[in-house]
Amino acid sequence: MQSFFVKDTTVFRYTARFSQFPYANISFFDRAQENILFHLSLRQEDGLCVCSSRTGTQWSPERPKKHRLPKTGVEVTITFAPPQVTVALDGEKVFSFGRRLLSRTYPNLDKISFVSYQGGISAAEVDFGDSTSPKLSLGALNRANQALLNKGQLCLSNRLELRARLKVPAQGGALTLDLPGESSSPKVILYPDSGKQGSRGRASQVCDVIVLLPGRVWEGRPQGEALDLGLLHADGSPACPRLRLTRENLVKQIEDILAKTDLGNDALAAMQVFEHVQFGGLLDQLSSQSRASLASAQRFFGLDDYIKPTTPMTEETTNPVVAPALAPQDPVVQAQAAFGQTMRHKPESDPLVVLEALLSDLPKALRPHLFLSLSEFFCHPTRDFDGFHRLFCSQGFGCSLSPEAGNLFKNSALLPFLFLEGRHDQICPTLRSLIDPTTGWIVTPALAWLMRRVIAAQGLDEKTRENILNAYMDLIDKQAKNYWGRAHCTALSQVAILLLQQRDSFADDAQRVILKFVVRTYGLSRQFWHQLDDQFSYDTAPELVALRQAFATLEAAPGRSAADSAADRHHHSELAQALALFRPYQCRDLQRLRRELLGPSGVGGSLRVFGCLDSASHVATENVTKILAAEVDAGLLNEDTYRGFQDRAEKVKNGLLRFLLDAKAEGKTVVGYGGGRSKG
Known part of the structure; x- marks a missing residue:
């Protein structure tokens, strides 16, 4: 957390790079560090820029906008001029809020006191000032x-x-x-x-x-x-x-x-x-x-x-001021930092040699914790986790680490150790322990490493292999329901592709389950389909050919809220048919995508209104924000709009009634018809 105060016009600039992380998130907090007054998330894989805020634990509806985000990075300029805030990428304005007098999207910008950033933002590339x-x-x-x-x-x-x-x-x-x-x-x-x-x-x-x-x-x-x-x-x-x-x-x-x-x-x-x-x-x-x-x-x-x-x-x-001594920094944290610094400055170094040198300076009782903290690094497909584990065992620590209730980081990082040590009976319970809702960080590269070995069927009987697969799918299903879950990280997306490539190696009934799981979780993910195009032969899975074509139709379609012309109605029909192909798989985000592409009703025709509790898991989309803004423009939040409503309604009613009575008195015939648009 870093101090940052907004006074008059204040500019915050940084470079967001996506070579290591597919996201760059920045949050501006109030003085108590409890509320996020403005939040900007850049999601490179989705090509999305998203603004929001948070009051306590409750996030406001997201305001997304499509924008190209190259992996090499973009220059971000956020200009605060309370109550206005503007976001520009590489000099091009992307967002501008606060210009409407009656609608202050982010009303407390002048109370910003701290800033925090994660992902592809380096402190060395942050710059801010008064212009x-x-x-x-x-x-x-x-x-x-x-x-x-x-x-x-x-x-x-x-x-x-x-x-x-x-x-x-x-x-x-x-x-x-x-x-x-x-x-x-x-x-x-x-x-x-x-x-x-x-x-x-x-x-x-x-x-x-x-x-x-x-x-x-x-x-x-x-x-x-x-x-x-x-x-x-x-x-x-x-x-x-x-x-x-x-x-x-x-x-x-x-x-x-x-x-x-x-x-x-x-x-x-x-x-x-x-x-x-x-x-x-x-x-x-x-x-x-x-x-x-x-x-x-x-x-x-x-x-x-x-x-x-x-x-x-x-x-x-x-120093004349004597303050109480603090406990020294954790030696494991220091060793992990030293390892990372060496690998950044000398990437050609052998990581196992670097680690072995660090172990000699670390008390033996703390060494297992260093191994656990570096599990994520060595789980990368291009690195030697087997050699890493052999070094772990050579230190006398084989089978010394066990899962710990509620510790998501430790339990997920431990999975490759359990596999290589033959403790296969502990893998399913450990995977299922990650499903329970609790705070903590799941080490997805370790999950991906485990599944690569499970899919390859190395040293596993068929029953154990299938049990691990089912536990993994249950975990990812849970993660996919959570917006902040990590189901769509690159490592786990690659596992999905590997499952499709090798699904013939599983029993017949499991093959269909795998296909449904992959499409349910990743079927509406652009990243997934683009990676699949490069790595998969669709000839081996005819069901995926139609789904790929349907997603291409959805990907090329702009959002529409009405079908007014014949061309619009035809386009609506194409989108509805494409979406219908994903319905049997109960795809995540299908409901949201229907709203974006087909308008509030989801299918055109009569209007339907959807609502949910604040605590529900549904993510409010830009369409919700547009409707709320239209309501403000129409004066629906102004008392005066409603004060004369009854009088105006009665004038219309009485005028129509007078016309009908006069027409009848004159012997005229009145013909009327009423009906819903979908029935006409």
Whole structure:
């Protein structure tokens, strides 16, 4: 959770990347951190941008919009100007709320105090301030550095980022950081300045430049050596004057940060300061007040002993504020972080060798917990879980871990261990323990690993194999009913495809069950069908050919709410027929899709109204939001609309009655007909 306050016009920018996660979610909380005042979810696999909010535990109806989300990522700009909020992707406006006087979709934006993000959002690529310029709250520039920025020079922000505003080529305008002595330079991030008019179509564009400068760049450098920093174009030419950063400059900057910023509210800024102080050997150069602030931040993050003084501290330099000592950080968490850091920086490393080196520094009693925490990593299809398990057993831990009631993470991560250790009788009960509604995170890669082995029938008798399959399908059925469930994650979608490919290896009655299960859960998933197209021969399953064609019809159809012309009615008929093919399978989301494609009635004709309790599992769609907005526009939430309604109705009734009486008195014949549209 990071501090973020909305004052007047405030801009929050970040890059959402989908190479590791298929989603990028960001939530803006109130001061109590109980309510989410604005939430944006980008779902790459569905090509969806979704806005919502949450009061307590109750989510508001989602407001979805289709938008292309490439895996390489998009630049997101959220502009808050209470009561208005605007969302733009790569400079293109996607959402705009709060312009209607009587309909404030997100009414408390001025109360935003914190922000949290998950998925494909990195703290290093988050930027926010009071306009489209990079005058940031926690990444703010002091007056001297702001002047450098305005002159097109490099400067250092209060997040210890390198900042610049430069003209770069519109095509192929990538920049690199030049730092002598560094073989692997930090990434340079470019934000095109959408505020500059007329930049489109030109050979160059103005960009805000951000480079997160890690503290490790000081490692191994003599105390008197400064950093010589420069930005280079693709052809090697300098993009701006170089910056010479000395330790003395950095100490002044860190002193200013510690005096004016609460590092407990910004983990990225805190880690930056910690790293630069440690690797730059700056602790002894800080004032006693700054060291006290630094020590407080270290205790907050559980990193009391991270920074070591370069010389023994005297009585005068010792922090005068003595706070109660906190328990040291969990060694397993530290080892897991070290493993992840090594694999990120040296992806060519053998993960088993990296793990074995970490185990030597970890107390033996804690080693099984490290293995369990890394189960998800080694369950990936391209990694050696068997070798991982052999290392586990070589440490003397074979069969030492057992399922634990209510612990979803442990029980799901443990499934591959149970399989390889021959504890097959424990697999079904463990799978079924994951079905019960409880808080916790299910390790889906471990589920997928188990099912790959079960489908391959490795070391299993047929009865046990079928029992595990049934328990797995029951679990995924439960997950699919929950909007936040993980049934549609990539790993489990691949299991569904593998089940179809190998269903002939199961008994005849199980084959039909498998087909129904897969179509019921994934039949209306675009991701599933597109993956199936690449990996499956439809000749082996004629039933799927018609379903694939039906889904193609649905996928190509825009949402419609009425069938007014002959062409519309024909299109409605095609959609209804396509949807009907999925009805026998009781597909998830079928009801929602009918509403979106065929309008409120689901089939055209007479109007039907559907309602449910707030606690029901149905997901409110954009159609609900549209109807509610239309009701506001029609004045249905205004008392005056209803005050004169009875009088107007009586005038119509009396006028019609007078006409009928007059017509009858004149000997005229009145013919009338009434009936529902579907009967006419």
